[in-house]
Amino acid sequence: MSLRILHTADWQIGKGFGQIPGDDGAALRNQRLETLGNLAELAKSEAVDAVLAAGDVFDGQSVADRTVRQVFEQMRAFSGPWVLLPGNHDAAVAESVWERADRMGAVPPHVHIATAPQPILLEEPGLAVLPGVLQRRHEPADVTAWFDDVDLPSRYTAIGLAHGSITGFLPTEADSANPIAFNRAAMANLAYLALGDWHGTLQVNERSWYAGTPETDRFNSKNPGNALLVTLPDDGGTPDVEVRATTRYRWHRLSQTVHEPDDIAALGDRLADLGAPTTDQVVDLTLHGALPLADKAALDQMIASWRGRLRHLRVDDAELSTRATEADIAALEGAGFVATAAKRLRQSAEAGEPADATALEMLLAAYRRHVEG
Template sequence: MPRFLHTADWQIGRWFSSFDPEDALPLAEARLAAVERLAALACTHEVDAVLVAGDVFDAQTVSERTIRRMFNAMAGFSGPWVLISGNHDAALAESVWTRARRLGAVPAHVHLALRPEPLLLEACRTAILPAPLSQRHTYGDSTAWFDAVETPAGWLRLGLAHGSVQGILAESMVDATNPIAPDRAARARLDYLALGDWHGGKRIEARCWYSGTPEPDRFKANDSGQALLVEIDAPGAEPRVQALRTAQFDWLELSASLRVASDLDGLLQRLEALPAHTVLSLRLEGQLALDLHQRLNAALAVLRGRLRHLSVEASALSLAPTDEDIAALQADGYLAEVIAELRELGAAGPAPSSEEPGEAEIAREALALLTATLAQRRRELSA
């Protein structure tokens, strides 16, 4: 019974430029480690071949060292690897693939299927029909040639392509143009069509799947961080597809509205339960009294040291000092006069409709900043 591991969108060499270097490097390294895990899974499940549906590299300009490290990461599985080019690493006349070949970096058991012609794997009686991209954007269906090509009788027919299945994925969900007919598997008499480009796992129909990227790289709940184990009993039999986890890091997006202590308690309880391998984007809104605001900041400081990455968007979360907060500052003299004036101005009603903040809003923000600064100063002096 032939068995295959379907994966795609490794994007080796990607640099997470929006992250601090301290976080970006481990995220980049995790993509290479994912290839090593794929090799281990291929061995564990004794697959006949690993099918890689494009975007192996993130760019044509990755370094020689990155090219060599990527192919070295595949050494753990000595069976066939079949790779096609995607939109990030299109098979141009001069490309990352031609550089890899010049470097002698491509192992003998790795097949670069960079031309639209059948690749025959005799050991498992399987014909691979590849649809490599030769440019970043195409407007014709690169899988159209599958329909007419003949393959040995009694052999499996597997398609390998990178692009967007038409009418299934919204334009905002795909990485680039490169259309694929939704009924290509049926029209081309394929036993299975392995797709790449969509970074999440997705079943198009029984014989057509996106595997998703093996290491998440976006804050989307789309079944990324996996590879697909595909088993096909015989030509014409419906494939059995099983998702296998490959991710090192979990990417998570959370939002919370904070106004009272119980809101904060609930959020902190949820955050404390997150595993250390989480990459978290947190959005906060609402208003908090000074003591709750300080408690939140202290908890976030601890969390930044524990999680793989934490980004916080809190522009919609304001500090609303209570009378007790202000009294506890024991401000006197000029500071007391400033605080009193800001409180008086801030107590005024909302400004008329305007794009610019009104005097009352500015006064409330100034009072919040002054209160937080004075409270911090008092803590430092008492430490």
Template structure:
């Protein structure tokens, strides 16, 4: 019997440039922290090995410090780590892996597989058929040799590869690094451990993607897990348990505001978020000025609670009501003309989208300035 953790797509060194610098730093650190959590899980579960199916690093050019930190994060598990280069960290002649070797930071229990071949784990009677990527993009199936690879009698045959199972994955990503959908069967594998798809996914009984350990995209494809795999004997069906290790949950909300209760509902959803959430929210529709202000406050309060937040209000029209104008002292005079002009820009179908966005922002800014004045000083 062999029991191992299957993980992939750590992409250590990801920059998260879409977020503010302090948010990006936390998200980048979480990827290392979750590797430590994987090491702790491996030790607690007393597995025989950890298999990492490619894209350990996000870039070949990560700093030496990042390389050292990654290998330091593995120390919690003293058993074998088998690491496979993927498309982001391919085993080039000069690569992140050759730099790691020169830094002498790869512990003896960590095996980086830089060439296709078979790695034996004799203590567990397991043969790992490994297909590292030696270039970022290939149009050949690097697992083809699995079919004819010889392994010792009575050993588990476990494949380890990085790429797209043809005809299975979404969004047209099957164009490079293809893997035959029947490879587990044709190569007589007990289990095929894959990387590249960032959510954990069962392709068939013996073929699985582990997904990234720490969510990094606004896509609901079940990231943030490792797979705990047990093979009782060669030929037996694998037993696979998904184990959550990720710290953060990423959410993408596309909201439409039509009536005041829509704002109230969004405020309630925002209040339910905490420091383990990453949110991207786009708001469309139209709201009265007071409602738009309340929504803006709710978003800024959420920003202080969540780990990271991206907001797009460019599709939200701010349309002051008579009550809004009365509250601001803008029922007549120059200020009323400014408000009317800004409102007209938002309602003009021929207006530049950037002008529409700036008009809504200007109304909110104007309202804030007016509310900061004493009531008797608000101009009419």
């Protein structure tokens, strides 16, 4: 009879999102707990035999006691076995978050914490989970090496659970610490190797996968926001791995050049095409180009509108300049010292003084508000 597991990793509960302040950051932080609850519901609806979390359950050792309790409460929706592996963020060090959770009595009986390099035998499904335990944040040696020498009863199917970097496989930006042999699954005769640390879903070989984080948490992740439903055939054949989207929030990095109203309209169309609901989109927008002051005002108004519609919109307009047209200056005729100041600022701006260009924009905007009442 085939076995089914739900492979997930890198929940990083308690993640701060310091680059996204206020309510937006709080919403992203809280969603990670809600997504964990969704994973439990997915495990229940798919009737999996076990859930394996390949490290970094918590974002750090100092998460609040309430957060620790909330994590384990979310797991109660699926009453089957969970196996949680410490990662580099929540390593099994002395006085770890795992020891604290145990002292608090927060860990339900069906949740197994893999804090020692020894098999975890799940008798009813017949699974033997071999954990590559990180007992400090960075291990120079391969903590999965012991998998090769394990002698298990024949009725158990062996699955490896590890958190680190597959040697010579991941892109150069991945951490080089906590190495894992590329062919560990074959050397240890594993049915499957469930990996964590890389935040995108990624296949290493036919029996080794990174699940990625189930809730997207950065702009530069590759294929994040998933969990893996893994079916292990009873004949020992290649696992069937199904990618399931689990993320609520989707993160986008956009760049737009604007020189005229059509460019502004095109930017609005791009934001509208990100997907629904718009409140589930997180956007990092870089603007380039140059705009007349009136068009810049229209752009600012559009961006203000989108800030209210998106979960978060971060704008970098350092490469966007503004210029005053003859019509802008002509509108100040009869305005006395305001017109004089605007002409001088325009001359300085055209001579390459960005601060004066900004000052001119602010002056004209203030004058328009004054005239309009």
